[in-house]
Amino acid sequence: MHDASEPRPGAAALAGLRVVDLTQVMAGPFCTMMLADLGADVIKVESPGGDATRHSWGETGEGRDSTAFFALNRNKRGVCLDLKTEEGLADLHALVRTADVVVHNWRPGVAERLRVDHATLSALNPRLIYASISGFGASGPYAGRPGYDLIAQGMTGAMSVTGEPGGRPVKNGLPIGDLGAGLLLVGGILAAYLHRLRTGEGQRVETSLYEALVALSVWESTEYWATGEAPRPLGSANRMSGPYQALRTRDGHLTVGANNQRLWQALCAALSLEHLAADERFATNMDRMRNRDELAALLEERLADDDTEVWVDTLLAAGVPAGPILDYAQVLDHDPHVTARGLVREIDHPVAGRVKVLGPPITLERTPATIRRHPPLIGEHTDEVLAEIRAERERGREGER
Template sequence: MTGNGHFPLSKIKILDLTRARAGPTAVRQLVDWGADAIKVEMPGGRAGDGMGGNRHGFDFQNLHRNKRGMSLNLKHPKGVEIFKQLAQDADVIVENYRADVKHRLGIDYETIRQSNPRIVYGSISGFGQEGPYRDRPGVDQIAQGLGGLMSITGLPGQGPVRVGIPVTDLCAGIFLAQGILIALLEREWTGEGKWVSTSLLEAMISMLDFQGSRWTMAGEVAPQAGNNHPTGIPTGMFKTQNGHINIAASGADLYARMCKAMGREDLLTNERYATSGARYQNRDELNAVIESITKDKPSEDWIKLLNDAGVPCGPVNSIDQTFADEQVQFLEMAQSVTSPALGELNILGHPVSWNSQRNPLRKSAPELGEDNHVILTGLGYSADEIAGLEQDGVI
């Protein structure tokens, strides 16, 4: 938020056709910076937009804060007509239907740009807008498996393991939001919008990062490494007197600092651990030695001792412990917002700050069709016409 109280994207108007998680994540990035988004939903549609069947649950409220709400039947010709009216004045449309649905509804990019060439149209699909899998339904866990993530997650020999958050949904949403912002920036020079798209699969492949380039550059298929860092040694989780800690001491300098802080300088000269190559070859053995040391003191002692020595070390928290942590509380990552239906509730704040200020949440997730009358009145519809649309199942 800028010093005069205005949000940087406050002039950007978005039509949000998204449901589930990846698409709403993209829109959330933009509305948190002030964009005016109208969340379009089917009249009488499923409660909660597929998020656990509960509009007032933690998932829906966290995904759809800061939006207005409109119910609109896009399977009805009048509903499509209203949508196209809204699109004439919109800056961005975001959807995450299966690849062919927007074309069948007649609200695809090429159609919309005929009347609004400045439109930036954002799409997320499971596997891409074209290709042999374009029409398959895509969800996070399917993309985690297809994209290779599950094969490198979990303990060695355990078998594939799903990551504990919907990482492909979240990353696809963040990547799409970035693409939309870049298209809006380019529009300032060209005067024309763009169709920006990504997929759960593309996001997942990108997030493989160095594990992916191990294959593309060196032909190495990364195995499961459990709590160990795949290549940085020693980096992993170790038992303490009262729990577990994470230590990251890869590289000669950090390894030396750790050994000195632990009072085990002999580990620096032991030929089995003295070089990075030796530590890689004897990782399990070295980890066992480190754990035999860390088990003698409580976690908080090691965290202070190692951090004071300049060695990254931290606790292994449950989520309630995370939100109780003094640094997390200082960062104010949990923020309150008032819902007409639920009263005051705490949801997650946006992770980026400007000039040490975190953008405040403006409103809770909308009720179904909450802003129908205001939006349609703005388009020139009379009260009688709005009542007729409601009676005909258009809104």
Template sequence: MKNLPLDGIKVVDLSAALTGPFCTQLLADFGAEVLKIEPPGKGDMLRAFGPPYLKGESPYFLLTNRNKRGITLDITKEKGREILIRLAKDADVFIENYRPGVKKKLKIDYDTLKEINPRLIYCSISGFGQTGPYAERAGFDPIAQGMSGIASITGWKHTGPVRVGVAIGDSLGGIFATYGILMAIIERERSGQGQRVETSLLEGLISVLGFQAAKYFATGERPEPLGNDHGMVSPYGTFKTQDSFINIAAGNQGMWERLAEALGLKHLIQDERFRTVPDRVTNRSELGKLLEEKLAKKTTKEWGEILNEVGVANGPILHIDEVFQDPQVLHQEMLLEMDHPTIGKIKNLGFPAKLSRTPATVRRPPPLLGQHTEELLKELGYGPQEIETLRKEKII
């Protein structure tokens, strides 16, 4: 096997749920050695999320924990904390999602661990940040979606606020945590020093407010939900066809003109209501009705072929089962299969970042609860009798 970009990087992963585990899976996919630490008996809270379950395992847990070794450890007990400290002594990265007060109480905060390992990159993920008035508040994805403004601009005026259909705040938090960790690793090559990396669900979501924030900054006016339309471009949204729906994004003047010609609406190009981008945004509703009158005459597939031929960005609205049958998705290997020790073959999401010489690989399935506990303790120098004692004392 070729060397991977993060070979030799040891990650102690104390995080649970989605954000932290997603971050460490991104690192693990590219070669980092990730040691996933879970409480004995119950494990990561995500193991309980369901139904459905696959032979007792949560598919949600399986989605974000491949390429890791798993150890159970009660870090609230002194012997458990001692083992954690030994794992952290030569680690490159330590990641956790405790509230600030909890990690200080457990004596596993950054200031404590950097005295033991000055090169340690310590990543904290939270709902709202490590300091400030909300620092000690519990935070989950829908809470952050609401407080970031994302929910207020999703949906339509008549629906009220709508949550994005996946845990987008958790996923963004994991991506930004990975980004911060990689920056710290690069900087450490120059300074030789570790540092603290912090991110939160709230900050990640605010950072992608995009054109809605831009509109607010420019006008001081509160953005409102626009459904599937774009606030600053038109036509750019979802339209009804003969049999279903189609997304059309006429992202520039040339594309708009090609769209109008393809739909037999060439006369609209010089119509004063639709001549420029601002004109079309102002008269979006009228334009949408005219487009849908034409789009209703053919199927989504037929329109897709016509619009692709003339270079107008478009696409169908696929259901999840259809996504994983789509030829482009399969070509890009965004559906993976791996062998799991108790389930057998399981499906998983592919690698969204492709590297030509050192691509991501699947090397391990998600660990069973405590699967590698003895293996890791032996690597630390613990003997069979010591391990048995730790088990009896419910440290592991």
């Protein structure tokens, strides 16, 4: 079996870890890309039709993969297998025997129908870490429902606290259910891997979009249990402290984080609004929460005197957390901090040419995350990977003689 317990000196953090990636679209591919960035050998197994995201928005031309696919599949090798055929299933089973981790994000029941469920694969490889993401988990009354980020946001309360008070339901601008579940599964896989290093035991690891969104509701659940009332939308404001929100200036908006007494007083001084610091309506954090709208109006009246850039500089000089509100063109093309932190990278793709992707968001001093491979063409490494499996099988047989 593939041995991931002793990576070579100087290798990436997860060098030697082989991951069979059966995922598609977003939550699963995001998880496996994080593992690949950290050095795992992620083998993306697709049906002849390919990951649906290959044909999503952002296509680069006739016969080419979409930019959406590029965003989630770097550092992976691509294998094409038809799991509905005996030959394709046999090849996958052979690959699983050499793997450390299998990841999929099918709806419960699909893996069983394809004969790649936990019981089947763990019988082939007892050390296997079998990881899955679904919309609602493998059990419970919603288990069989299709899993979409939008649906999960609506059913977990996330949409009930997003947007402006009194407005229509609004989902979070980022697909936090998908991405949150992907990140949670990364943690679960690594925890299971540490357990296997100690004991030799594989295990099943599971999460869902639903559980990720409930887990992220730390402030909202706290408010409900403390007050007995369901939290409501607050726009950009924080439900626990303030002022901590977006405020209008002369030419736009800024964000301000004066979320404790010291910062509140510093904000008032920086804006020459010392009388507000002495106003009993805003004396304590609870007072400011009760009178949030009135306070915001008074602050915006003062902020209307100058532009966002001036106020951000003024507040930062006074030690008050503040920042502009930027769009993605400003962030990705012009922000010097993005460049300094390496958050936008370029890779060479054999069809699309030079392609921009987001860089790894984790910094490891001794075993840094890297971008080593372009997102694979469909089946690009099928022959290579199957040849490796055969060679590993032969070495195993020779070792048994």
